[in-house]
Amino acid sequence: MQSTASDTKKRLLSGVKPTGRPHVGNYFGAMKQFVDLQEKYETFVMIADLHALNFIQNKDEMKTLTHELVLDYLAIGLDPKKITLFKQSSVPAHTSLTWIFDTLVTVPFMMRAHAYKDAIAKDLEPSMGLFNYPVLMASDILLYDPEIVPVGKDQKQHIEYARDIALKFNNQYEELFKLPEELIVADVETVPGTDGQKMSKSYGNTVPLFGTDEEITKAVMSITTDSKGKDEEKNPDDMVLYQIHKLFNSSEELRSQYTKGLGYGDAKKMLIKDIIDFVTPMRERRKKYEDDPKLVEEILLQGAIKANDVAMKKLQAVYGAVGLTS
Secondary structure, three states: OOOOHHHHOOEEEEEEOOOOOOEHHHHHHHHHHHHHHOOOOEEEEEEOHHHHOOOOOOHHHHHHHHHHHHHHHHHOOOOOOOEEEEEHHHOOHHHHHHHHHHOOOOHHHHOOOHHHHHHHHOOOOOOHHHHHHHHHHHHHHHOOOOOEEEOOHHHHHHHHHHHHHHHHHHHHOOOOOOOOEEEOOOOOOOOEOOOOOEOOHHHOOOOEOOOOHHHHHHHHHOOOOOOOOOOOOOOHHHOHHHHHHHHHOOOHHHHHHHHOOOOHHHHHHHHHHHHHHHHHHHHHHHHHHHOOHHHHHHHHHHHHHHHHHHHHHHHHHHHHHHOOOO
C-alpha cells in the first residue's frame, strides 16, 4: 500500500480562541508559524470556541468573532487542502474526554494553573470553566495524538498538564496517549506595540493586521520615537520603530538607513507602505472567503468530519479502557 503524506509527517495541533481582530503582534508571534509549519506537519488547527466561553458570553458576539477568526486564518495562508481547520464545539469528544480526565486529576493539581493563581491573586472568583480549562486543553491535545504543539514560552504549562494527565491515565488504565512535545519557535521575539510595551489589545498599542489604510497609518504615526533628529547616528535595536519595521523589511539596507539617521517621518511613511504592501494579498484572500460563505462552511464541515473521525476513535479506545463499553 502506498503511503500518503500524512503517514510520513508528524502531527501538529494548535488551538486559537476567537477574541477579536488580530494585530501585527498576533501575526508574527503566532499566526505566521501555522502557515510556515503546515508544509512540514500534518496540521490540525482548532478554533477554541468552548474555551472562549470563559471570556465571551454573548451569542451574537461569539458567532461573529468565530467567523471572523476563520476568515483571518484562511486569509493569512492556511490551506484547507493541507490542514484540518475545525471548531472545537463541532467535536463532542472534547468534553466527553474532559469528564474522564476530571475523575483522575485532583483539586491541588489544578490549583497550580497560572490562570487560576492569577485570578486568586487579583481577588477574583474564578469560574469552574477557568479552573478546569487545563483539563479541557489536555483533551484538545491528547485526542489527536500530536507529536508537536506550538506554544509561546509562557504557555509551556499547558503542555506539562497534558503530559501529566496522559501519564496518569496511561498508568491507571492502559497506555493510550502519546506524550506531546511543545514547539517553541526560538527566533520569534515579543513584538513591541506603538508605545514600546508588548503589543496587546489590552494596552491599546496595536497595529491592526487587517485594518484599513487609514487605521494602519494612524497606528504607525503614533509609534513612539526618541529625541534624536535626522542624520544623527542611531542604534536601530534601541528603536521601537525599527523593531516593528524589520518584521516587514529585514534588509541590511533598511538597517543601515536607520543607523545613519533616517528621519522618523520618512521612516514611518516607509513603514506604512511596507505594511500595506505586505497585507494586500491577505486582504484579497480574505475578501474571497468573505464573499463565499458556503465555501467557508464547507471547509469547516470537512475539517469537523476529519477531526471527529480521529477524535472518536481515540474516545472509543478510552471508553473501552475505563470500562464504559463491553
